[in-house]
Amino acid sequence: MLQAIGLTSTPRRDLSPAVDDLTFEAPPGRVTALLGAPGSGKTTALRLMLELDSGRGVTYFRGRPLHRIGHPAREVGVLLGDVPGHPARTARGQLRMLCAAAGVPASRADDLLEVVGLAGLGDQRLGTLSVGMDRRLGLASALLGDPHTLVLDNPAEGLSPRERSWLHGLLRAHASEGGTVLHTTSDPKEAARTADRVVTIDDGRLVADQDVADFSHTRLRPRVAVRTPHAARLASVVRREARAAQRSVEVVAEESNRLSVYGSSCAEIGDTAYRHGVPVHQLADETGDTGPVSASAGAGAGVRAVPRPASSVAISELPPPIPVRPARGPLRPVRYELRRLLGVRTTTMIMAAVLAVSVGLSVLLARSGRAPLPDLLVAWPDLLPLPPAAFGAGLLGALSFGDEFRYPALAAGRGTVPRRLGLLFAKLVVSAGVAVFLATASVLVDAEALRLVYGGDLVEVPANAAPLAVSWAGLAVGCAWAGLLAAGVFRLTGAGVAAVLAVPVLVVPLVQWLLSGPSARSIVGLPSRLRELAWLQWPYETDRWAMAAVRVVTQPVGVALSLSLSALICAYVFTSLRGRARW
Known part of the structure; x- marks a missing residue:
């Protein structure tokens, strides 16, 4: 049972809310159509149900609001607009990525491609799909978690x-299995053909909540629309002549001097008006929804032209059920993040470009003979704020959250961008792993290029190789996390890149200025003092490593990164708590 209670959207400035105190139910085992003209508030109503837009009211899915459901994809399948995915991702890759997010087996992607008729198009890019294929893939995404409730926004748009x-x-088959189906449409005939119940809204308000038979009888019969300043007189004349001729004619008086005449024709009404001298301003045949009607009825039984009932729709094949509940655990978001990262060629292209630029800069720096070996190995000339590998790690980190906002693959499941800690930790872990890999690969490739161009005498292992390696890895990981968190806070990839560049351009000079004064205190002996405070005593050999780590952190770049990451973490936590409080 889907219960929407008091849904009201937040109005903009002096405008009225797009949805105003909307309350209705969608029972299980039945298909419910939310009918309304374009701009009547149908999509806004769905977004309020799914907690994607701010407003008042609550929606219960089998007695629980969406934010109280542990596995939203298992309970609610959603299709809003186009498929929200990167245009370079394949249809199969998109579904497999969402399978990881929903905790279902990756093999379900192929099952659903078969069900929706896209089995031979699994390797086609999302950007090349037609409108019909896009709707089919969106329906497959909604069915991934084997949900009980389907919430679909105009699913038949663009279909033949x-x-x-x-x-x-397919919708009828889902309902016949006991599921709940709610879909929007602007076509009253489609609503009458496919739904068991029709909820009609206009300007965000409930107009009617009817069984399909009542809806068809009151809203879909062929009629003659008449507009005249003497509506009552014409209605009386038409009724009198219908009784005299023993014909079944129904006259319904509506607003603005308008009549709806059922069981007659334009020619008959026009002749009657002419004979009795009644001026007519409008005379037209209509079949369709014209909004709410009043209860005024004329003499005679109306002729019911009820369209084909929804039960006559051929039932399509459903995807196989999932035998187990969605999996829990830390690997679920990690799988999602890995498939999101590696599912497009952007990641590979950025890594290849970074390594190529790094090799070129390293060879050019070595030619002058003035750059030290650590700068050669990481390709960091003085004129660049960051080495290529560190900037590339920051760019990939910014894309990891920036793409969630640009192509919100998980929007249907939980908000515009998933702010669950599990996904954040997965992004931090994966982005750190990518940063370390890129930093290591750049050093190895640069060393091999220098050995190939200038000989093996140039490349030697420095005495302080371990502290340098830790410092280099920390710089790359810090840049990746700065880009990731900034993109998550400001909801823009460019903001993540700007945060990465702001560390060496703005924060490092500020830290150097603060630390430029003479120091009267020293941190020498800090590890031994820490040992005195600790319950567990560590070996004395670790003092050297602890002191090296302290020196790395206290460098201007390390301090700047630490400050930037601390500020971004606080901003991210603040925006997350504010977003949760809004629910």
């Missing part, structure tokens, strides 16, 4: 009549 029939059969 044959595809519409298949889609309606």
